[in-house]
Amino acid sequence: MAQPIPFPTQEPQEGLSLPQNVEAEAALLGAMMIDNRVAEDVLQKIRPEHFFEPLHGRIYEQIAHLVGDNRLATPVTLRPLFANDPAMKELGGPAYLAQLTGNPASLIGARSFADQIYDLAQLRALVDVGRGMVEGALDTSQDINPSKQIEQAELRLYQVAEQGDSEAGVKSFTRAATLAVKQAEKAMNSGGGISGITTGLSDLNASTGGFNRSDLLILAGRPGMGKTSLATNIAFNAAKRYMDDLDAGIAEEKSIGAPVAFFSLEMSADQLAMRILSEQAEVVSEKLRTGQLSNAEFQKFARAAGDLERLPLYIDDTPGLTIAALRTRARRLKRQHKIGMVIVDYLQLLTGSAKASGDGRVQEISEISRGLKTLAKELHVPVLALSQLSRAVESREDKRPQLSDLRESGSIEQDADIVLFVYRDEYYHDFKAPTKIPDGTETAEERMAYEEWQARQLEVANKATVIIAKQRHGATGSVHMRFDRQFTKFSDLAPEGY
Structure with a gap:
């Protein structure tokens, strides 16, 4: 009769029984060593720190390293890496790795095990945030600043919510290139670049x-x-x-x-x-x-x-x-x-x-x-x-x-990344209006000055320029557009001669 696997345990902190499932961790590691393709499915979501048992996190890290180098990850190839691991010695040495692969049925539920391990890690992170909030609120030895404590708590909660985002953190070039291709595809499909x-x-x-x-x-x-x-x-x-x-x-x-x-x-x-x-x-x-x-x-x-x-x-x-x-x-x-x-x-x-x-x-x-x-x-x-x-x-x-x-x-x-300036020549041109409006008593010079001002006014009226003074992703330059002063509304400028 097969002996049950001696799953390692971690003492609960401060009397709290933290959310964990060490059996699911062991089953996932066993499935990854039986079929390395399982590792490719879970590596995007699970990180070593998501494991409750530190030894399991170290085993997972080494499996990921071997698979990443396109090498086989089995109890045999992993054995030398854990020959001197103190936690492994307590469980009988590297033979523990072979015991993890003792249940081939774990392959069927590998994805579910990964999801559960991640969810439980999220819950433990929430417990940690909650403990920090309580300790901070009870500590009156420092300046009391509830607003700052709330901001810090919200930041930590946001970090917990985002830590499973596969697009955050370090990306391989392959993943970064895939995101770039998707962005280019979106630009192409938008019809407007x-x-x-x-x-x-x-x-x-x-x-x-x-x-x-x-x-x-x-x-x-x-x-x-x-x-x-x-x-x-x-x-x-x-x-x-x-x-x-x-x-x-x-x-x-x-x-x-x-x-x-x-x-x-x-x-x-x-x-x-x-x-x-x-x-x-x-x-x-x-x-x-x-x-x-x-x-x-x-x-x-x-x-x-x-x-x-x-x-x-x-x-x-x-x-x-x-x-x-x-x-x-x-x-x-x-x-x-x-x-x-x-x-x-x-x-x-x-x-x-x-x-x-x-x-x-x-x-x-x-x-x-x-x-x-x-x-x-x-x-x-x-x-x-x-x-x-x-x-x-x-x-x-x-x-x-x-x-x-x-x-x-x-x-x-x-x-x-981009610096834009809004400039309207019309605004400054209004201040240059001649004091003498033609009424039949003006001199020829005054009439000419007014006509020149008026001609320029027609050129700049209801027009604005957005100057692209800096752009990390492209060229600088100017974009001309229409500005309706009545409604303070910007819109595309009609083509010349339209």
Whole structure:
């Protein structure tokens, strides 16, 4: 009669019986050694630290190493690797490896064993997070800061939720190449050359390929250029495309739209919603604020509000957010609403940690820009952050912004994958209007000056330029588009002569 396998055990910590199934671990290891193809199925999901028994984790690691080198992993080939392992000696030496393969029926349930081992590891991680929360809450020897403890707990919970994501962490070149091919296929199938999230603006999409995941994008400009308007246009277009794609039966992963989180540190949520509805209903926002609407305009506005009630656009208008708090809220929105893009309006209104603040504003902005880039990589979404420009622009004859105009820190330029500037010649041209309007009493020179100004006004009216000053994935250049001042709405510019 066969002797039962002496499965190793681990003492429960602090009297707690931690979630575990050592028998399932042993059965999975046995199946992997009987048929190495099983290892190929589970290596993407299970890591050595997922095993409750440390010895099992070491055996799994060596099996993975041998299989990865295209060598056979059996009790015989593994035996020399564990000849001096103390835990193995307690179980009778390397003969334990042969005992693990004593049940060929384990091959049938190998995948189920792997799933159970992973789930139990997740539960143990949750127990660890919970223990840390309790200890932190009970420890009053340090400065009491519940908000910081909540942020840390949410970060750890998010890490537990994401640790099984096969796309996180170290990737082999094969896997990275597969992801690149999928991205190229998505761009090809989109019909518009878009590999990331659509901006809803064809010419901008053509120049950037859409907003790619894990990218930090900076959208900068002087006041009055339309930064917030462009950001709200992009947010609406991405969220609307996602909603339309789902309605059309297109799978989430194939959509070039995305649910959007908009952190508005300058405007309230209702002001932002009013602006978006004004843009889409094409009703002048000033009329909405003053109530001077015709019945037809109100109907258009109400219809737009009804059409967009399901729009996956989430606005957080909490003022004075720290970069840590913003990242915590973004993680929560990712978990709850599967957001695919984050927009921050605007970067200089965020605050850094107390330490960074004490080191000066430049260091604080550096911390914020690094935090936003980390957030983009952590959530695997594009982060679009609006930024102010320094007043140096106004002192130049040519008002077009440059990278050196980014306010307060060169780290913004360094951390960003793409830097976009919004520039409207019309804004500055309005200030050059002649004081003398032709009325029959003007001189010939005054009439000529007015006619030249008017001709130029016709050229620049309702036009804007988005300058791509930096782009890691492509070329720099300028994208010309239409800007309707009445509704603060950006759209594609009609071709020349249209």
